[in-house]
Each structure stands twice: as structure tokens, then as C-alpha cells.
Amino acid sequence: MDIPLSSRQLSAGILRLAVPHVTPDANNVQVMSLFNEHTSLIGLPVLENNRPIGMINRHIFLSQMSRPFFHELYDQKSCIAFMDKNPLIVDADSGLEYLSERVIETGDKAVTEGFILTQQGQYIGIGLGIDLIRTVSDLQARQHLQIMQSLEYARIIQESMLSRSRNTIEKTLDDWCLHWHPRDCVGGDIYAFQRVENGWLMVLADCTGHGVPGAFMTFIFSSALEKALSLAPANAPEQLLSLINQHIKQTLSQVHPSADRSQSNDGCDAIILFVDTQNEQVSWASARMHAFVLRQEADSATTLESCRKGVGYTDTPVDYQWQRYQAPLRRGDTFLIVSDGATDQPGGPRNVMFGKKRIQSLLAQNRTLSMPALSDALLAALKAWQGQQASRDDMTWFGFRW
Numbered sequence: 313m314d315i316p317l318s319s320r321q322l323s324a325g326i327l328r329l330a331v332p333h334v335t336p337d338a339n340n341v342q343v344m345s346l347f348n349e350h351t352s353l354i355g356l357p358v359l360e361n362n363r364p365i366g367m368i369n370r371h372i373f374l375s376q377m378s379r380p381f382f383h384e385l386y387d388q389k390s391c392i393a394f395m396d397k398n399p400l401i402v403d404a405d406s407g408l409e410y411l412s413e414r415v416i417e418t419g420d421k422a423v424t425e426g427f428i429l430t431q432q433g434q435y436i437g438i439g440l441g442i443d444l445i446r447t448v449s450d451l452q453a454r455q456h457l458q459i460m461q462s463l464e465y466a467r468i469i470q471e472s473m474l475s476r477s478r479n480t481i482e483k484t485l486d487d488w489c490l491h492w493h494p495r496d497c498v499g500g501d502i503y504a505f506q507r508v509e510n511g512w513l514m515v516l517a518d519c520t521g522h523g524v525p526g527a528f529m530t531f532i533f534s535s536a537l538e539k540a541l542s543l544a545p546a547n548a549p550e551q552l553l554s555l556i557n558q559h560i561k562q563t564l565s566q567v568h569p570s571a572d573r574s575q576s577n578d579g580c581d582a583i584i585l586f587v588d589t590q591n592e593q594v595s596w597a598s599a600r601m602h603a604f605v606l607r608q609e610a611d612s613a614t615t616l617e618s619c620r621k622g623v624g625y626t627d628t629p630v631d632y633q634w635q636r637y638q639a640p641l642r643r644g645d646t647f648l649i650v651s652d653g654a655t656d657q658p659g660g661p662r663n664v665m666f667g668k669k670r671i672q673s674l675l676a677q678n679r680t681l682s683m684p685a686l687s688d689a690l691l692a693a694l695k696a697w698q699g700q701q702a703s704r705d706d707m708t709w710f711g712f713r714w
Contacts, residue, residue, distance in 0.1 A: 322407070322408050322447075323404060323405050323406060323407060323408070324402050324403070324404050324405070324406045324407070324408065324410075324411045324429060324439060325404035325405065325429065325431075325436075326447070327411075327429070327439035327440065327443045327444055327447065328404060328429050328436060328437040328438075328439060329437050329438050329439065329440065329443075330437050331350070331353055331355075331356070331357070331437065331438055332346050332350060332353070332356065333356065333357040333358070333359050333435065334346070334356060334357075334358055334359070334368075334391050335358065335359055335360060336358065336360060336365070336390050336391065336392050337390070338358075338390070338391045339387065339388050339389060339390060339391060340373075340377065340386045340387055340388075340389060340390075340391055340393065340394070341387045341388065342391070343356060343368060343373060343391045343394075344373075344377060347370055347373065347374065351567070352565055353370060354369070354370050354371075354424075354425060354426055354440070354562070354563070355367045355368065355369055355370065355399070355425050355426050355438060356368040356370070356373075356391075357399075357428055357435060357438060358391060358392060358395050359435050362434050362435055363430075363433055363434065363435060364399070364401055364428045364430060364435050365392075365395075365397070366392065366395035366396055366397045366398075366399060367395065367396045367399035367425070367426075367428060367438075368391060368394055368395050368396070369394075369396060369425055370562060371539065371558065371559050371562050371563075372394060372539065373394045375543055375555070375558070376394060396425075399425070399427065399428055400414060400415065400418045400421075400422045400427035400428070401427065401428045401429075401430060402414060402427055402428070402429060402430070402439070403429075403430055403431065403432075404429045404430065404431050404436055405431070408444070408447065408448060411427075411439075411444060412444065412448060414427075415427070415441060415444060416469065420531040420532070420534050420535040421535060422441050423441030423442070423444075423445070423528075423531050423532070423535070424441060424531070424532055424535040424536075424559075424563050425441070425535075426438050426439060426440045426441060427439050427441070445528060449524070464497065466497070466498045466524070466527055467497050467498050470498050470499075470527055470530065473530075473534065474492065474502070474503060477503055477504050477505040477506075478490060478505075480505050480506065480507060481505045483507075484505070484507050484512055485512075485712055487682055487683045487712065487713040488683050488684075488710070488711060488712040488713070489683040489684050489686060489687035489709070489710070489711045489712075490503070490687075490709075490710050490711075491687055491690075491691060491707065491708060491709050491710075492707075492708045493706065493707045493708070494523075494526075494706045495523070495653070495703045495704070495705055495706050495707075496523040496524075497523070498523060498524060498526070498527035499523070499526050499527060499530075499706035500518065500519040500520065500521050500523075500525070500526020500527065500529055500530060500580075500706055501516075501517070501518050501519070501526075501530070501651050501653070501706040501707075501708040502515075502516075502517050502519065502530040502533055502534065503515060503516045503517075503708065503710060504534070504537055506541075506546065508546040508547075510588055510589060510590040510591075511546070511547070511586060511587050511588045511589045511590065512586075512587050512589070513546040513549075513584070513585070513586050513587075514584075514585045514586075514587075514649075514710060515537060515552075515582065515583070515584050515585075516582065516583055516601065516649050516651070516708065516710055517530075517533050517580045517581065517582035517583075517601075517623075518580055518581045518582070518601070518651040518652060518653070518705075518706070518708070519532075519533055519578075519579070519580040520577075520578040520579060520580065521578075526706065529578060529580065532559075532560060532563055532564070533556065533560070533580055533582075535559070535563075536555070536556040536559035536560055536563070537552070537556055539555065539559055540552045540555035540556050540559070543555055546586055547586050547588065547595065548636070549584035549585065549586055549595060549596055549597035549634075549636060550597040550633065550634045550635060550636040552584050552597070553582065553584055553597045553599060553623060553634040554631075554632065554633055554634060556582070556623055556624075557579075557623045557624055557628060557630070557632060558630055558631075560578075560579055560580075560623060560624030561624050561628075561630050564576050564578055564624065566578075566579075566624065566625070566626050567630050577625055577626045577627075578624060578625070579622045579623050579624030579625040579628065580599075580622065580623050580624060581599055581600040581601045581622055581623070581651075581652065582598070582599050582601055582623050583596060583597070583598040583599070583601035583603055583616075583618070583649055584596060584597050584598075585603075585647075585649070587641070587714075592640060592641040592642075592714075593638060593639070593640055593641060594638070594639055594640075594641050594647070595636060595637065595638040595639075596616060596636075596637055596638075597619070597634040597635065597636050597637070598616060598617065598618035598619060598634075598637075599618070599619055599621060599622050599623045599634060600618060600619070600620060600621070600622050601618060601649065601651070602615070602618075602649070602650050602651075602652065602655055602668060602671075603615070603616040603618070603647070603648070603649040603650075604616065604647070604648045604649075604650075604668075604671060604672055604675060605639075605645060605646065605647050605648075606645070606646040606648075606675045606676060606679060607642065607644075607645050608642055608643065608644030608645055609642075611676065612672060612673075612676050613646075613648075613671075613672040613673075613675040613676055614672075615668065615672075616637070617635070617637045619634050619635055621634070641714045642714065643714060644713065644714070645713070645714045646675060646679065646683075646686075646711065646712075646713045646714075647711060647712055647713075647714075648671070648675060648686075648709060648710070648711040649709060649710050649711070650671060650707075650708070650709040651705070651706065651707060651708040651709070652705065653703070653704065653705035653706045653707035653708065654666060654671070654690075654694060654707050654708075654709060655667055655668055655671065656704055656705065657694060657697065657698055657701070657703065657704050657705075657707070658698075658701055658704060659697040659698040659699050659701050660697050660699075663701070666694060666697050670693070670697075671690070674686075674689060674690055674693055682713075683711050683712060683713055686711065687709070687711065690709065694707070
């Protein structure tokens with residue numbers, strides 16, 4: 313990662329935050345008390361002889377302790393039961409360039425959960441990934457060339473993250489399409505695809521913003537999804553959305569928003585769709601995401617049901633429960649999910665939005681085409697509609713035919 317010269321003179325220690333810590337002798341009641349007392353605390357370091365041996369993630373700890381009988385089982389046990397034994401540990405004298413490289417190597421975990429700072433092996437505090445991002449971004453803003461180099465690097469990281477899902481789709485589905493096109497070098501749209509027992513899972517999210525801010529949100533969403541899948545099954549999309557909502561709100565301090573606690577109102581629109589290939593059923597939970605189905609025997613496409621609450625935003629309660637929808641699958645059924653970069657794109661003679669109805673009509677008119685050809689038809693229609701207008705947002709869509 314190319315860092316401006318001025319940032320090489322700065323060390324990781326400038327990001328130091330003094331936070332409470334515990335030792336392996338502490339039990340989980342004490343950990344719960346510290347998290348309740350320090351509501352903005354994301355991670356709780358665990359020290360032995362003042363040397364870090366792990367980190368307790370707030371979101372994972374509270375999620376686990378909220379399960380039935382977990383208090384009875386774990387209250388008096390050592391806090392290491394919920395400890396991450398491999399947090400990122402960095403010497404405070406290390407430069408920001410080295411720290412950034414380590415964060416990239418570690419993945420989005422270090423961005424969302426933070427890292428431990430030491431001096432000569434002794435614990436001195438923690439640092440937050442979001443603070444590292446802000447610091448580096450402020451420095452890079454002074455040097456345009458290096459900003460563009462960093463954006464290009466971010467694009468490579470983002471495309472690499474998405475390519476794993478695309479490769480899995482290619483190995484799993486026969487007739488499908490996927491179009492991902494950020495408005496800028498990097499974007500705020502993200503997708504994820506997983507094969508599971510008796511089916512597969514598709515997630516598509518449109519995060520707040522585009523460009524760099526949107527890309528940062530996709531990393532947070534990716535981390536939230538990974539944690540959600542460790543706590544809920546793939547065939548429970550409504551539970552996964554709720555867990556993602558909790559993680560994003562906790563990461564961005566939007567659990568209890570106030571003027572001095574939260575300066576952001578960020579989140580995403582998202583859909584989680586699970587296809588049960590054994591029983592030929594599809595289930596989904598949607599947070600304001602546009603999705604359509606064209607049944608084999610139907611004359612026109614219909615819109616899949618969706619809840620009106622977005623994920624992670626300050627006006628979405630931390631305990632909000634999304635509704636689960638389910639429907640049978642029949643051979644020839646066509647599904648298409650699109651981000652609002654497509655539906656909200658202005659154009660045409662009156663410079664109005666492309667809209668959902670045009671997509672529904674396009675699905676019906678091109679029902680005999682393969683999914684890749686249908687995707688090409690949608691892209692051509694959008695470009696013709698857009699004309700000389702600038703792209704309004706990132707555009708992503710995913711479709712498959714059963």
C-alpha cells in the first residue's frame with residue numbers, strides 16, 4: 313500500500329487508545345460488566361504479565377452470552393472462553409505504512425475489530441482500523457497521485473474479495489448472470505455466494521455511498537456477514553440480516569446514537585436469498601432491495617416482498633427482526649436482484665428514473681434468452697436510457713433461472 317511520505321514519519325502509536333483490559337483470571341461476569349460500563353468498547357484485550365494474549369470481541373461475546381443457558385454455563389468461567397487468540401498485535405513504534413500492510417494481510421477483521429499496540433512486548437493500548445483509515449486518508453488527500461495509487465490498490469483488494477464468490481457461482485449454477493460495476497474506481501455494492509449443504513446462499517448489498525466511503529462499508533459488511541454465518545444457519549436469512557444489523561451498528565457506534573457518540577448514519581440495503589435445491593424452495597429476507605421473479609407460467613414479472621427498514625442505520629432498532637419469505641421453485645422460473653443504481657438511474661426524454669416497471673417488462677420480453685443474454689439486454693437498455701447522463705450510483709445485479 314503506497315503511503316504518502318509524511319505518513320512514514322508517523323508511528324502506529326499515534327492511534328493508541330487507552331481502554332480497560334482483563335487477565336485470564338477474570339470471569340465472564342466481569343467482562344460483561346466492563347462492556348456494559350464502556351458502551352463504545354469494541355474489543356477487550358486479555359493480558360498475562362502485561363503481555364497481550366488475545367482480544368474479546370464485543371459483538372461475539374454479547375451474542376454468545378445472550379443464548380439460552382450461556383450465563384449459567386459461562387458466567388464464572390475464565391474470559392478466555394470467548395477470546396480471539398490471534399488478534400493483530402503491532403509495536404507502537406512501527407510506521408503507518410507497515411501497520412497498513414499488516415491490516416491488509418489480516419483482512420477486514422483488523423479494520424472492524426481493531427488491533428493491539430505494544431512497546432517492547434508490553435501492552436500499551438489498542439488502535440482502531442477506522443482511525444487508521446481516517447489518518448491515512450487525511451494524509452493521502454494532500455497528494456492526488458498517491459490517492460489514485462491507493463484507489464487502484466483498493467480496487468484490486470475489492471475485486472479479489474468478490475472474485476471468490478463469482479468463481480463459486482460458476483461452479484454451482486448453470487444459467488445465471490452477474491453484473492458489478494462501481495461508479496468510481498471502487499464501490500459500495502457487494503455480493504457474496506456460498507454453497508452449503510442442500511443448497512446455496514446469495515447475498516447482495518448496496519452500502520451507503522460510493523467510491524472510497526462505500527468501499528469501506530463493504531469491508532465492514534463482509535466482516536458482519538462472516539460473523540453472522542458463524543452464529544446462524546444459511547437457511548435462516550432473516551436471522552442473518554438481524555445479526556449483520558447488530559454488527560454494523562456496534563462497529564459504527566450507532567447502537568445508541570447521540571450527538572457525541574455517533575457522527576454517522578451509515579448502513580446498507582440488502583437481500584439474503586437461500587435456495588434449497590433438495591426441496592426446490594427459495595427463502596429470503598430483504599431490506600429495501602429490489603428483486604423480481606418471472607414465473608414460467610406467468611405473463612409478467614412480480615416484485616419479491618421486502619421490509620422497509622435498512623440495515624445498520626440509526627433509525628433501525630438494534631433488535632429489529634426482518635421477515636422471512638418463502639416460495640416453491642418451478643423449472644423455468646427466473647429471478648433477478650438489482651441495486652438501486654440501476655432503478656434510480658435518470659435518463660430518457662424526460663430525465664426520470666429507469667424504475668422497476670421497465671425491468672419487469674424487460675424480463676417478460678426477454679424470457680426466452682439465457683441469463684447472460686438477458687443481462688446484456690438490461691445493460692443495453694440502461695445505457696440507452698442513460699444517454700449522456702452521468703452514472704448516478706454503483707450498479708449491480710444478479711440473476712438465475714431455475
